[in-house]
Amino acid sequence: MLSPMRRITLFAHVGIVLMAWALPATSGEGMWTFDNPPRKQLLERYGFEVTQDWLDHLRCSSVRVGDGGSGSFVSPNGLLLTNHHVGRGQLQKLSTRDRDLVSLGFYARTTADELKCPDLELNVLVSMEEVTDQVLASVGPEMSAKEAMDARRRVIAEITKKATENNGLKSDVVSFYSGTEYWLYQYKKYTDVRLVMAPEGAIAFYGGDPDNFTFPRYDLDMCFFRAYENGIPAKTDQYLKWNTAGARCGDLVFVSGHPGSTNRLQSYIQTEYQRDVAYPARLKGVERQLSVLRKFAAQGPEQARQAAGSIFGLENSQKAMRGEYEGLNDKDLMAKKFQEDKDLHDRVLANPASKQAYAWAWDTIATVIERQKAQNRQSAMRFIRGRLYQMAFQLVQAADELAKPDGERQPPFQDANLAGMKFRLFSPAPVYPELEKVQIADGLAEALESDAKDDPFVKEALRGRSPEEAAKELVQGTTLGDAEVRKALFAGGEKAIADSKDPMIELARKALPLQNEFRSWNEKYVTAPTAKATEAFGKARFAVYGKSINPDATFTLRLSYGTVSGYPMNGTQAPAMTTLYGLYDRALGFDNKGAWALPKRFSEGVGKLTLSTPFNFVSTCDIIGGNSGSPVVNRAGEFVGLIFDGNIESLPGRFLYSEATNRAVAVHPGAIIECLRKLYDAGELADELEGVKARPTL
C-alpha cells in the first residue's frame, strides 16, 4: 500500500540549452506532467493517440485528496472514489469509543446519511501556466545560493497571491526538472466533503502489514466520499465514466494521480548517502516509534484504537523504506545509477560551455555530503513527537511569520497557503492525551540517550524533570487539544502567544529562535547549496536529454501508462489478476486467522458472490506513494481500476524504474460492484456508479 507523501521544497533555475538527446525512457517508465504526455511512445508502442480533450477530461476528473492521496470523481454529483487507507484518517476522526468506523465500515444509504469530514480537502487541477521566465528574472547571477533562494521565494509568493486574487482559485508555483521549469498550478478546492461508504478495515487492508506492498492481493481498499458546495452535492460535470468490465490482461491503461516524490534524478553520491546514512537512521527511528506505540496499544482496546492510525502509517512507511533500502543495497541498481550519473557527467565535461556551467555541481554535492557526514546536525525538535506540540509550534511560528510581509514568510505561512494551514490546524478531530504522553516521554528519553542530550531545546523541554514527568506536565497542562483554544490563540497573534502560560506554547516560544538558527545554518550549508547543485544537474540533464525524460515526482498531477501484465516472482510468474476465488483460498490457507481473517460479511456471504469476478490486478504503470486512490483508465478514458499499492519489487522505483518487475496494484471495478450489490446491500451506490440512476439528494 502506498504511503502519503508531502510536497518537496521548490528549487531554482539558470539557463543554457545544449543539443537535446532523446533518452529512450524504459517503456512504461515515467510520471509525466499533463503538458508533456508521452505522445510518441504511446503512438509507437500502442497506436494510441493522446487528444487534448482526452487529457483535459482526465485531468479535471482527477482529484488530489488531503495531504497525500489521490482520487477521482466517478459521478456527476460529486461522488469521489479513493482508497480506504487514504480516507482512513477521516474515518478515525469520525469514530468514537463506541463506533470505530475504521474497522466497522460505513454506508450512507441517502445523502442525508453522509457524514461531514472534519478536515478533508480536495483539489482539482483546473489550470496550468508556465511561469519559468518570471521566476528566473528574479535571480541575478551575482547572488549567493541563499540570496537566490530568498529571491525565488519572494517572486513565487507574489505570483501565487496575484493568481488567487484574480480568480479565487488555490494557487501553487511548482518546479520541475529540479528547478528548470516553473509552473503556476491552480486548483478548484472542496472543503465540505462527506463520507459515503467504507468497507470493513479487515477487507480494505486484507492481509494486513504482511501482505502490504505485495501481490497477488485481495484487498477492497476503497472509500467513497462526496464533495459538497453550498450544502448540496457538488455538480461535477467532469467525472470518469464507470466501466464494470474493467481492465483485462494485456490492456493499455493509464494512471492519473499525485505521486509524492522520487529521487531518480539525484547524483550517484546522493543516492549512496541515502544508502549509507539516511535510510539506516530513518529505519532505526521508525522502529523505535513503533515499539512505543505497540506497547501503548497493548494496554487495551481503546488504546489500540487510538494508536491504530499511527501504527498503521508507520508500519507502512517502514515496509516501504525497507523495500527502498533493499533497492539501494542491490548491486545492479546501484551500478545503473552510477552509470547514469557518469554518462551525464561525461557529456557535461565533453563540452566547454556545459563544463563551465555545470561541472562544479558534482563537487558542491560532494562537499555538502562530506560536511553532513562529519557534522550530522539535526533539529532537536524532532524528539518531541505527537500532535499537540506540533500545533503549539505552528501557532508560535504563525504569530511570528504573519508579522512579516508575505514574500518574506516561510511558504506554509504565505497568504496563498494560509487557508489550507488553518483548515488543518483548526480541525475538530480528537487528540488523545495518554498517547501524546508516551510519545513525548519516549522522544525525550531518546534525546537523553543521544548526542543531543545537552541541546538547549532538550534541556528546556526537560528542565530537570524525567522524560515521563516532563511529558505528563506538558500534556496535562495544555489546553491545545481544544480547537477553539487554538483558534483564539491564532487570532490573538503575537500578543496572545507572548502572554500564553500554556506549557506547550511556552516550550515552543523557547524553541522558535533555536529552530530559526538551525534553519539558517541548514539553509546556508545544506539546503541552498544542494538546491543550487541539484538545479545544475537538472539543467544539465534537461540540456542533454530535453523533455524526453520526465521530472521527479512532486505531489503534482501526473500521467503514467502501462500494460496489465504479470511478472516474474518467487521463481515463477505472478498473474496479472486475482479473483474473489483467491480471497477464500488465502483465508483458508491461514485458517482464516490473523491478518487473513475474513470479515463476517465475507465469510458468511461467499454463496452470494460470483467468485470468478476479478478482484485486484497489476499493470506496469509507474507510480509511487501519493498515487494511492488514483484512477486507472482505459483508452476511452473510462474508470477501469483503483490504484492502492505497488508490489514489493516496485519500492526501489524511488531510485530506478524497472519494467520487468515494477507493478502498480489496483482494485478491479468488477469486484467493487459485485461486493456493493451482493454483500453491502448498497445498490443505490452501485447504481450511481454504473449510471443507472442518480441517488436522491437531500
Next chain:
Amino acid sequence: MLSPMRRITLFAHVGIVLMAWALPATSGEGMWTFDNPPRKQLLERYGFEVTQDWLDHLRCSSVRVGDGGSGSFVSPNGLLLTNHHVGRGQLQKLSTRDRDLVSLGFYARTTADELKCPDLELNVLVSMEEVTDQVLASVGPEMSAKEAMDARRRVIAEITKKATENNGLKSDVVSFYSGTEYWLYQYKKYTDVRLVMAPEGAIAFYGGDPDNFTFPRYDLDMCFFRAYENGIPAKTDQYLKWNTAGARCGDLVFVSGHPGSTNRLQSYIQTEYQRDVAYPARLKGVERQLSVLRKFAAQGPEQARQAAGSIFGLENSQKAMRGEYEGLNDKDLMAKKFQEDKDLHDRVLANPASKQAYAWAWDTIATVIERQKAQNRQSAMRFIRGRLYQMAFQLVQAADELAKPDGERQPPFQDANLAGMKFRLFSPAPVYPELEKVQIADGLAEALESDAKDDPFVKEALRGRSPEEAAKELVQGTTLGDAEVRKALFAGGEKAIADSKDPMIELARKALPLQNEFRSWNEKYVTAPTAKATEAFGKARFAVYGKSINPDATFTLRLSYGTVSGYPMNGTQAPAMTTLYGLYDRALGFDNKGAWALPKRFSEGVGKLTLSTPFNFVSTCDIIGGNSGSPVVNRAGEFVGLIFDGNIESLPGRFLYSEATNRAVAVHPGAIIECLRKLYDAGELADELEGVKARPTL
C-alpha cells in the same frame, strides 16, 4: 517438483572415535536412517514417542519406486500411490501416437483394465543389518586409496551375493556418514507393476515449469499403480491407513522416502568448487540439450510427444540446479558452510590423535581440486546422448565385466545387481530414432566446438563424417531399438559382441578401452583420493558429533519430520495450505492460458467441487530429489499427504537446510478423494483408499 536421483557410489572406512559432541541439528533438519530416528528431538519438541512398531510399519509401507522415486502402499491389495511425475516415464512408454497417457490420463475401473508397465520396479526395505566390521576388516592400513577401494568393492560384492543367495531378497550394502558405517539393506522387489490411475498431465503438473519448485501450488501430482505377484494383486499387509481429513496447519508430520543425494557434509572448498566450476558447466550443458530438444519438439505434435519426457526432465533439473546454484552464490549460506568446516577442522587440530588421523584430508581435497581445475579431464563419451548408444555401451561393458569374477566387476554388473540392470536394459519401451539422431548430432557438434575435438573417441564416432551424417548412419544402421536384439546380444556374451556389425556396438567396442583408461585415471587421481578424504571427514565428524547429525542422502529410506506451516515469502507470508478455490483463482489470473490452462474436466466441473477442500500444503520436513511420491504421515502413522516438490527456497538445501524457509510441498488427501469422486467418476478407487471396500480383483 523433485528430480529423480541415482545412487552415489559407496565409500570406505577406517576407525578412531573421539568424544562425541551433541551437535544440535536445526529442528526439522535431517533425513534420518530408520535405525537412528531423532527420538530425542521428537520427544522434547513434540512430546512424541517413536515406537519400534510405528517405525517398522512405516518402513514396510514405504516403497522405492524405479530409479529415483518414492511411494507407499495405500491398500492391502498392492495399491501404490506415487507422483504423476514419478510414473511419467511409464505413462510415456505405455503411450502411442494416438493415445498419449501423459496428457490424457488414465483410469482402470477394474483390475482387469490395469495396464502392465514395461519396466517399473518397486522395492520395499524389509531388512537392515549393520556390516561395518566386515567391510572394515577388508581394508589394511598399508593399502593405497585405489587398493582400499577395490578391496571394499570385493567384500561388498561377497556380502550382497551371499545375502541374496540366503533369502532371495535384493541386497545392497550402503554406507553412511561418508563411509563410517556400512549396512546391508535388503528389499522385497516387485517387477509386475500395473497402472491404475493417472490424472491429466495438465493438472498433475499444473503451472508447468514456471510453477515447478514453487508454492503456493495447485497440483494433483498423483499416480496410482498396483503391485502384482504371480499374476494377481500383491497382498500388502503393511500399508498406510488413509486419512481424508489429512494434515492441518501446525500438525507434526513425517515423511518416509528416498532422498537421492545431498552434499551437506562436504568440505568448504568442495562446495566452492561446485559453485565456481561444476554448476556453471552443468547448467551450460543442460541449456544446450534443452535447446536441441525444443527445436525438435517444434516440428510437430508427434515430435513434441516424443521429446516431452526429456524436456520435462531437463527443465526440472535446470530449475533445481539454478536454485542450488543460487544457494551457492548466497553469501550467508557460504559463510555458514565455511564456519561449519572451520569448526570441524579446528576441533580435529585441537587433538593430537585426531590431527594425525584426519588433518591430511583437507590437504588431499585441496590437491584434487587444484588438479581438477588445472586439467579438467572428462570422458568424451558424454558427447553421445540418447538411449541407443547408452544401451550399446552397456551391452559391450556387460560382456566384458561378466567374464570377470563377481568381486572384480563394476558394481552395476555384480550378480546382486544384475537383475535390475537387465530389467531396464530389456525394457520393451519404444525408442524414437529421429529424436536419437538430433541428440547425437548435436552432441558431436558440441564435441567439435570443444577441447575434445581431437579426442580419439570423438574421432572414431565421426570418422570424417559431419555430426549429422554420423548420427544418421549410427541410428539408421543399428537394430538395438528392438529389445529382442538386445537380449540376444546380452545372451551371446563376449563372442556375440565381438562379432556384431551393428555400428553402435562397433563404436561402443572402440570406446570401452578408452573409457576404462579414463576411469582408471579418474579413480587414481580424483575418485579414490576424494573418497579417502571424504571418509576421513566423515569419520572426523562422526567422532566429534556422533549420530546427533544425520548422514547425507544416498537414495536409501529416510525419515524426516516437521510442522505444517507457512513461511516468509515475497515480502509477506506464504500460507501453509492452498485449496481448490486457489486453483481457479490462478487459472483466471492467467486467462486460463499456457501452463495455467485447466483441463476441461476441471473448468467444466467447478460446480461439482467443494472448493474449500485443501489442495496442496507445505511442511518443514527435510526432503530432496528422490523423495517425490513419499507419503506424509501423522502421529498415528496414517497417510495425510503426498510429497511432490520442494519450494524454491528449499533448493539450496542440497548444501544447507534452513527451517525458516525450507518447505516440502505435498498434495492433500482431501483433494485426491474430492477429485476422484466428483471429477473422475473413480468412486471404486476412492472406496479402496478410504477402506470402504476392496476393489474387485481379476
